[in-house]
Amino acid sequence: NSGELQQVRRMMNGGLKPADVAHLIESSPPKIRTLLWNMVDQDNEGEVLQYLSFDLQESFLREMNAEELIAAVEHLDIDDLADMLQHLPSTIISEVLRSMDQQDRERLEQVLSYPEDSAGGLMNTDTITVRADISIDTALRYLRWHSEIPAMTDSLFVVSRKDVFIGILPLTRLLVSDPNISIREVMITDTITIPATMPDTDVAKLFERHDLVSAPVVGDDNVLLGRITIDDVVDVIREESDHSLMSMAGLDDDADTFSPTLKTARRRAVWLGINLITAFIASAVIGMFEATIQKVVALAVLMPIVASMGGIAGSQTLTLMIRGQALGQVERSNMGWLLNRELLVGLLNGVLWAVVIACLAMLWFKDITIGIIIASAIMINLIAAALSGTMLPLLLKAWGIDPALAGSVILTTITDVVGFMSFLGLATIFYA
């Protein structure tokens, strides 16, 4: 219905802000996404693009020819542009670079020379710099020459003649200072500077911990290269927090809620395959005790309880440790205390639930032996869960493996194997 479409088009290019248009596109299934994207006027394409996820940016940018692409991105900030280009073929990157004036090209090339997940890849080059020996009044007049100050500018950066970073002058301080004194007298030199090579998650920790709005990025010899602003850091924080949640379920942390069926099926298949290996290992353990199960079928009925209680307890410990690592709270120095605490917690909950489960099992099967066996197996498995839940994240990290991704699979394998082995093994001894 063309009247309605006209109305949507008007809303997409006027009523809604670019960030809202991007959200609307991201919250739609693939076909509607393309339909909505094609309604965005060319003038607004760049603005909308920078709020879209990398996956979507890439798919839309690949549809454009070089001219359209250059027209869409010409008004973007250098850091946003760099993020976008990083996912495109190098021929397109060169064409965009060629279209820019020399100063912008040099800036973009500098940002592109750092990894995407480093401070250098996150920085923008739109700093306003001043010298320490000019007066506040001169600084104010210098600012008034600008037709516009970049968004998120909360400080001027004070640099030497050779661009060496000296300190910051917050706008809030500039505005309350006596116009006749020099910047040197009011600037702040005891401030946080970010090396261009710092990983972006460390940058996020600094911003979070010190309530920063923007911070200077410096290279070798403390030369000012650019600045990082809180809006880009918020994205890093969101991604980092999503990472643990998504990885623990074997999902890509930038997984798109509305990925098409085949892509989704392919990605999920891998994780199901890995977990199938775990499941077969557990089955192999059960298979060792076929004769015992044949004799006492109640064992088959109760054995999932032992494995499942171990899995739950272990994943609680694992989740706490993974979050502790992400917050930078868990390190070698306090591991001893944590391991001790988790073992004690495992022991206490082991005793509590072993008694409860033993009583229920005895009542159900009118058999005291099975109660003793399941109680012992629960105790053993909860302690194994505490031990592996605490140690795994540390070991995996030391080996360079992401604990959020590999931790839960390995943990489940351990609690399944220990659970079935101890329960059926003890049963084999008791019922021999």
Place this chain on the structure above:
Amino acid sequence: NSGELQQVRRMMNGGLKPADVAHLIESSPPKIRTLLWNMVDQDNEGEVLQYLSFDLQESFLREMNAEELIAAVEHLDIDDLADMLQHLPSTIISEVLRSMDQQDRERLEQVLSYPEDSAGGLMNTDTITVRADISIDTALRYLRWHSEIPAMTDSLFVVSRKDVFIGILPLTRLLVSDPNISIREVMITDTITIPATMPDTDVAKLFERHDLVSAPVVGDDNVLLGRITIDDVVDVIREESDHSLMSMAGLDDDADTFSPTLKTARRRAVWLGINLITAFIASAVIGMFEATIQKVVALAVLMPIVASMGGIAGSQTLTLMIRGQALGQVERSNMGWLLNRELLVGLLNGVLWAVVIACLAMLWFKDITIGIIIASAIMINLIAAALSGTMLPLLLKAWGIDPALAGSVILTTITDVVGFMSFLGLATIFYA
């Protein structure tokens, strides 16, 4: 060793910034926490406190008498102070209120009158307001009267004589404007205002989507009440992201990595107990088929595979849906598409893994029937997993239950029951 202690004390009160001291305390086991906290000079206590988690704030504040407490908190921002007091007994709140001058008291009472997780509870009252009809030059002179402008001030708020919010004047715009024109000519009126009753997670979405540093909070009739700054929003984003991760493992989202043993054991016991009910339901289902298992023990060996594949597939769908809900992407309008996609993905992976598992089972037990049975059960369970993983979050949310907390328990119950029921049920028919 007292020399070393002296050195630590000096570092705690000089070398480290308050946020770093707070991080050090949070990353330590309970006894060392108390030791470190006692080393903080009284003058620095308030600053350090505001960076600590609520749990720790509360435990340290409860140890103080009213005078110590008032001395510690007197220099804090109103919003940080309100957050801290909200967790303390009302007698202490009244005493702090009595110690303040009238203006601060009224401001604090206003912030305390809103729920902690609303915009009103998050706001600070340290706004700088101006009238629309004064000139830029007058505004600059007015600012210079201040000895200090509050941190994170990126805009002046333009209000009417009756404090009705009219617009904002970003400092970056103030600094580049002609001093002789009036504020009315350069202020921005098409801006985001936040109602005091808005939930804090919605505030976070607005800040994230529109790259805000601060935003005005308004009450009835658009009267300006205060402002929210990005540093507090970053905390909300961090908490919100942690919430899904922690809740899915049955942990409090503000759970302290270094909680003492007994507290930890008690909290975890509840979750283990709830999951035990799930495990017993699954056992009851297996119990219905004791006779069949007695006849074909291989069923006991293979049945965990069916349940586990369903659980893994279901939790992938569930995690994706919960994150989609948190990002505001998943709503009733696109549920049809999502359900369809997940069912197709379940079907595709069902076929793939059913064939693989059937072949492995046939080879292992030299029995074609068991291959057919397990293939069918896997198919049924993966589709049940897709269906419940997609629908559960929507249903739970509609019933006012937190999907991140209850979703995984209910999902596991469904995939266990469907898995065991279909596998053992089919076996009972085939082997009858």
